[in-house]
Amino acid sequence: MTSEADLPPTAAAGTPAHLQHARPVRRMAPRSRSEPHRTATPLELFFDLCFVVAVAQAGVQLAHALAEGHAATGVPRYLFVFFAIWWAWVNFTWFASAYDVDDVPYRLTTLVQITGVLVLAAGVPRMFQDQDLVLSVVGYVLMRFAMVTQWLRAAACETGAARTVALRYALGITLCQIGWGLILLVPHAAYPYVIPLGILAELAVPVLAERSAQTTWHPHHIAERYGLFTLIVLGETVAAATLAVQTALDEHEAIGDLLPIAAGGVLLCFAAWWIYFAEPVHGRLRSNRQAFLWGYGHYLVLGSAAAIGAGLEVTVEFSVHQAHIGAVAAAAAVTVPAALYLFTVWLLQSRHFKQGAEQAVLPAAAVAVLACTALGRDAVLAAGLVAAATVAAGIVLRARRLNRRAA
Template sequence: MEDKKVTWLELFYDLLFVAAVATATHVLLHVEKGYIHPAYLLKFALIFIPIWWAWTGQTMFINRFGQDFLHQRIFMILQMLFVLIMISSLSVDFDQYYFSFLIGYIGLRALTAIQYLVMQNLENGDRKKVARFLGARFGIGAFLSFLSIFFDSWVRYAVLYAGIIVDIVLPILGHKYLVRVTTNTAHLLERFALLTLILFGESVVSILAVLQPQKGDWHSILFSIISFVLIISMWWQYFDNVEKKVNKSIQGTGQTIVYGHLFILMSLSMIAASIKLMFLHEVHYTFILYFVFGSVLLYFIATSIVFHQYRYEQHRLKIYHLGLFLGTLAAFFIINLIMIVPYIVIMGELTLFFIIYAKFTTT
């Protein structure tokens, strides 16, 4: 497979999404009477999914058809303008900024569709067919979302996300077409790893936000150290797998990587929010217990699925490994449910889980 390197423009493009990810994570910090209200959990998902899909759309185009041509640079720079519009419109009070958000999102998706349609005139054979298929289908999704401008109240959002869902599902339904022009697995893994690194950075920011500089505040210092070890363990497990344990020569549509990372990225935001909420003691014990363990379970399942398919045969985990990981996590959860323990103990348990997870998946 042709070697494809991540360009500096792609890295610059990623930086714009740092603010978007931070905004989505901040939604989870809205606590009412000791709970994150279900409305905020829903808003988190509704904000996060368009961010992920907008970034994914451009990344997948570059992966299959990207070359350092002048017109592709211009397209990407124009997309950055729409990214800025979309990010500036992300808010818990979505109604107030809806139209500017819609302009940003539709602009991004429309430009991606146009890029594919441009490429169909420059390609031949299967590559031409795939470019036409994706350009037309993504155009349909963007048009459906655009129709939301003619509606009010909840109907507006239903139409918007119906278009987004169509956008997301159509590549899955078109698998038989996309498999003719396989993705560059090495480039795709590198791109998602870089975005994942941004969310690990968000977790570190959460630690810095709760670290108190007062003299003798050993609880804060210890909590921060344990949190940092937890994040380092997660980082070690993820990036050692990407670097050493997966076969980057495997060819396919890359859909396991793409859709699996939606849940990896969302769970990382949830874990980052959990760190801050546990330190600040703003949520009920039972709620945070379900929330943080649910976030870790989601991360574990998503990373296991993504990496299992691409692992070298000799490095693939056995069923008893799955039992060990799930058993460890379940044991900690049940113990904490039976008797109330300090949040710093919960952080220690999760840190131990990720150390075990890293140990067995990277050696």
């Protein structure tokens, strides 16, 4: 029988659940880590879709920078913008896993965060082209101060160690936002030195806030939320590549050059999906240490997944003579993020479910995809074939292991 402690906060306050849910304002009580049937809400899905607008903007600007031969400036700017998008998403997701009450104040605060990411997205082109951080920082700070109000509301409903954790979050996030405001006052030449400090400070907040007690995030819910966002980012990658191919065909009709890129891109995206969801990972998220390492590592998983789409745009532009780079550089725009994706997914989750020869499949595939860079114009198709062979090898080796176990 389900106990009162296992019910969501809307049903654990002595009032029937349907009446609790109808209340516009509810007590922000922590949700149970063992709550059954915990899944993503429509608001969370809407939140993800709005965030992908910013991901798409970052990908477009990265593609333009790479195609113009400005990788030395474009890649660091992409990494910074993607961090801002990803980190705001991460903080909302983990907070929601522990404290989502889905009442009117919670929804309105979430909509403020969505507004913030749209402002950030609007500022992405300025940041790439002129190093003008003002609009992007304003959008980011808007999201983060909305998160501060959520933590203060949680603190008002908590006691003891849980209240301390909530207040630490509120204080840490506030101090970081003050720091971002101060960064706007320094010369552009100082950005490479001060921005990493701001990023490290942001990453330290959860570690310091939860050093003595942890919030009641739900393992299955967290794994599902990360999986859904990965799906949406991969979908954006497919959409970006499709649009690039369509535009190139409309303007140049170079179908013979574009078909191998389209085929290789589809194979890469399908393989990326297959490999990520090969095994359910929520069972490994048992502690903050395990979950934080896995969650932080997804910066590389998601960032590389989005960058594959940007790279495919670059290769399309190169094939129709619109890019100002060589064949190897255009190929690397796809193979480098694809290899990083394969290795990072293995490092964070796949290796925990592999045995024997299975352990070598994804690292070897990452190296093979990188080696495809030397093929230049044929690199994308070759990388796609390597990714497809990787999936096939994983299926065969897993089947053999299960057959041996059954015997």
